[in-house]
Amino acid sequence: MKNNQFARLTADHETVVAELKAIHFYDDQMTCVTSPTEVYQLLLRKAFLTTKDNGSFTNKLKNYLATPSLDLKDYFDSKQPVTTKIFYLVALQLLEFLVTEDFAIDNPLEAMHRMQLPTIETNDNWHKDQLLDAWYLLLTTHTKNGQTFLDRLTNQGYFIPFYDLPVREKPLFFNGKAQAVFDPAKLVREVVYVESSVDSDCDGQRDLLKVEILRPSDTEHGLRVPALFTASPYNQGINHEAGSRAMHDVNVPLQAKKPNRLTYQEIAYRKEKHSLPAPRVVTGETRHAAETFSREHSYTLNDYFLVRGFAAVYSAGIGTLDSDGVQTCGDPQQTEATKNVIEWLNGKRRAFTNRTDNIAISAWWCNGSVAMTGRSYLGTLATAAATTGVDGLKTIISEAAISSWYDYYREGGLVIAPGGFPGEDADVLAIETQSRMKAPADYILRIKDFFTKQMDQMAQAMDRESGNYTTFWDARNYRKDITKIKCDVLMIHGLNDWNVKPGQVEALWQGLRNVPVSKKIILHQGQHIYINAFRSIDYTDMINLWISHELYGVQNGAKEVLPNVIVQDNLVPETWTTYSDWSNPNSDKTVFHLAPGTLTEECSSDSIQSFKDDSPKDDFERYTEHIDQWENELISNQKQALRANRLIFKSAPFEKAQIIDGKVTIHVKAASNQPFGMLSFQLIDFGEEKRFNPSPTPIQRMELGCNWREDTLREFTLAKFPTPFKMITKGHLNLQNRENPWKVNELMPNQFFTFDVPLQPTFHKLAAGHQLGLIIYATDFAMTVRGNQAVRYSIDLSDCHLDVPFQ
Numbered sequence: 001m002k003n004n005q006f007a008r009l010t011a012d013h014e015t016v017v018a019e020l021k022a023i024h025f026y027d028d029q030m031t032c033v034t035s036p037t038e039v040y041q042l043l044l045r046k047a048f049l050t051t052k053d054n055g056s057f058t059n060k061l062k063n064y065l066a067t068p069s070l071d072l073k074d075y076f077d078s079k080q081p082v083t084t085k086i087f088y089l090v091a092l093q094l095l096e097f098l099v100t101e102d103f104a105i106d107n108p109l110e111a112m113h114r115m116q117l118p119t120i121e122t123n124d125n126w127h128k129d130q131l132l133d134a135w136y137l138l139l140t141t142h143t144k145n146g147q148t149f150l151d152r153l154t155n156q157g158y159f160i161p162f163y164d165l166p167v168r169e170k171p172l173f174f175n176g177k178a179q180a181v182f183d184p185a186k187l188v189r190e191v192v193y194v195e196s197s198v199d200s201d202c203d204g205q206r207d208l209l210k211v212e213i214l215r216p217s218d219t220e221h222g223l224r225v226p227a228l229f230t231a232s233p234y235n236q237g238i239n240h241e242a243g244s245r246a247m248h249d250v251n252v253p254l255q256a257k258k259p260n261r262l263t264y265q266e267i268a269y270r271k272e273k274h275s276l277p278a279p280r281v282v283t284g285e286t287r288h289a290a291e292t293f294s295r296e297h298s299y300t301l302n303d304y305f306l307v308r309g310f311a312a313v314y315s316a317g318i319g320t321l322d323s324d325g326v327q328t329c330g331d332p333q334q335t336e337a338t339k340n341v342i343e344w345l346n347g348k349r350r351a352f353t354n355r356t357d358n359i360a361i362s363a364w365w366c367n368g369s370v371a372m373t374g375r376s377y378l379g380t381l382a383t384a385a386a387t388t389g390v391d392g393l394k395t396i397i398s399e400a401a402i403s404s405w406y407d408y409y410r411e412g413g414l415v416i417a418p419g420g421f422p423g424e425d426a427d428v429l430a431i432e433t434q435s436r437m438k439a440p441a442d443y444i445l446r447i448k449d450f451f452t453k454q455m456d457q458m459a460q461a462m463d464r465e466s467g468n469y470t471t472f473w474d475a476r477n478y479r480k481d482i483t484k485i486k487c488d489v490l491m492i493h494g495l496n497d498w499n500v501k502p503g504q505v506e507a508l509w510q511g512l513r514n515v516p517v518s519k520k521i522i523l524h525q526g527q528h529i530y531i532n533a534f535r536s537i538d539y540t541d542m543i544n545l546w547i548s549h550e551l552y553g554v555q556n557g558a559k560e561v562l563p564n565v566i567v568q569d570n571l572v573p574e575t576w577t578t579y580s581d582w583s584n585p586n587s588d589k590t591v592f593h594l595a596p597g598t599l600t601e602e603c604s605s606d607s608i609q610s611f612k613d614d615s616p617k618d619d620f621e622r623y624t625e626h627i628d629q630w631e632n633e634l635i636s637n638q639k640q641a642l643r644a645n646r647l648i649f650k651s652a653p654f655e656k657a658q659i660i661d662g663k664v665t666i667h668v669k670a671a672s673n674q675p676f677g678m679l680s681f682q683l684i685d686f687g688e689e690k691r692f693n694p695s696p697t698p699i700q701r702m703e704l705g706c707n708w709r710e711d712t713l714r715e716f717t718l719a720k721f722p723t724p725f726k727m728i729t730k731g732h733l734n735l736q737n738r739e740n741p742w743k744v745n746e747l748m749p750n751q752f753f754t755f756d757v758p759l760q761p762t763f764h765k766l767a768a769g770h771q772l773g774l775i776i777y778a779t780d781f782a783m784t785v786r787g788n789q790a791v792r793y794s795i796d797l798s799d800c801h802l803d804v805p806f807q
Contacts, residue, residue, distance in 0.1 A: 005142055007538050047153060091138050127267070147702065173548060188217055190325035201326050269332075319433065320434070379397075383478050392550055419782060492531065508665070528694075535716055595797060599774060648774070650686060664670070673791065680776075686773045
């Protein structure tokens, strides 16, 4: 195991003592004790929370080794001094590491260093101040099971006596981070209905948005807390069967498109002017909600912070169960509705206690500061809200978020499925999340006809026939408004996420370069996943440090302490490295020319190579049913079925490891024998290697507080057996959209054209001895339409090169 902690703060001795006093680890009894050994025993007594008397404490001491030949009881009886070796032998046991498996009892410091656990070291016998400094550091150090030692004590009940602290002494911060001093059994659960500034169902009334709130009961006694707001269209349930029925057929031919001379200005979205219905007439005001709920569809990161002084707020938004309106899949109305909930939390909009009585209720319990959390669609709406510049939104923590819906369902003039969902499109997602369907009377009697018409219109506007960038997609492009962002932005994304591809976050990262806000990014080796329960990185601690500063104003140096860029290594498990930047557009590129079968830094070949797109019927049907087989056979030299369907180029083996940092671009000169065509590209890491398993390995359950909720601790592990290759990144282009995705060019059969195709950005380490490979092909069974057409493509290698941003 390797421990990677980025949120742990270094404290001077004065701060150490003050903070240990604040959490009652250092008290008046210890102040009068001068012997480090006696202080050490008192600290351990406080840490052994399950022992209630001297006998049980003594028995507990007998379970811990202080030296290779003494347990802790015998050590204390012997009156020996505290030394570095003794302290850290005990520390490793407190941190749940195992003898032999994790450390040797005669050399604890070797294990501490190997596992990157922090130490305070001196050859002399320790004095009291050194002991207190070391104990403070130990409390902030991660255990073998992914949480700080203090969090482990928290889960055992350490902070239960703090539940009754007066509100003036809450929240409580230690090492710059909020602590679990709020009673989860007394959380207030309430529902309100925010009146929005949209009428998406055109019923003549402003849409009401159901909002579920969980907040500490201390707010009933004067405490004001910030809100973690998760906007999740999935929150009130989804329509699996309706969504499945709406899926589009992808086994359709690619069609020639009529050329146009469109400019961006002609397809740019311009805000439509609609007369908004008058607001409801308020009939009264109250501080007490009229509705509650039992168990929300929660996000475990929010669960962790609920007992640490933050409210959790969930809203599914327009078109969902118990709200008004219709789903619109990321359009300005959905953005506005999301923004409106933030405005209510910030005291600048009203909500009602129910849908009929018009009794207003404010977010009187909120301090006006909001952070948005969540992954995928949830992170997408956080990004969308941020681009409005709404007051009160202090930060977004956007995980695997979409920044442009065109790049989610389209690419380069092609219809492209998000990885794992061939046939999905904007209308399918809208249908799947229109959870008003779950209330039959509301849906059938009030909204079904209107929603059906809206979906018909959406199907036309999203234009699956062309795959072009249109006004429909421009309305769902949040990147145009990045300069309006006023909140700080923390981005998290998987480098192997082929659902929401890495280009989504890279475009946001690039757009924020000159925006005067703090921005950080974490890139992991996962697919479309959360990483808040990973063992090897202190992700939750980083978020704690970040939002304690952003939402409570704690001066903990979060913006300076947390690195700009953190990247998980793709070769060595449990390794995270910091960088100052990612995908710098001004970085140098290494140019590889294409020769038959080869990527070379020498001059280009004058060869022309060709490949076909269609497959025998049996193979085609097999690939549509087993995309993993297609993926493997496309890349593998051992497979013959697709040999005529792609071109493979490989570099010479690298003498030393190389890091690809950013966006690889391929310049191509190509022709199709039809008046239409598409090309796909994959960048491959060739070389025998034990690589990470695609999904993280579950380790054990992990508590998020005392008698509170749990999560699953996970970590990426190496596969048992080596594999010969790994796909690094990919890209696609409709050959009629050579200039941009809205302008359609004519494609003359057998005539060569040149164009550049950027692949999805990446951060990938090629091991020494490995080769960089490029595959050129057409139909991507995982993403593009699959017409199995008799199209033949020719590549003129004399004008082809691959530009790679090596570090």
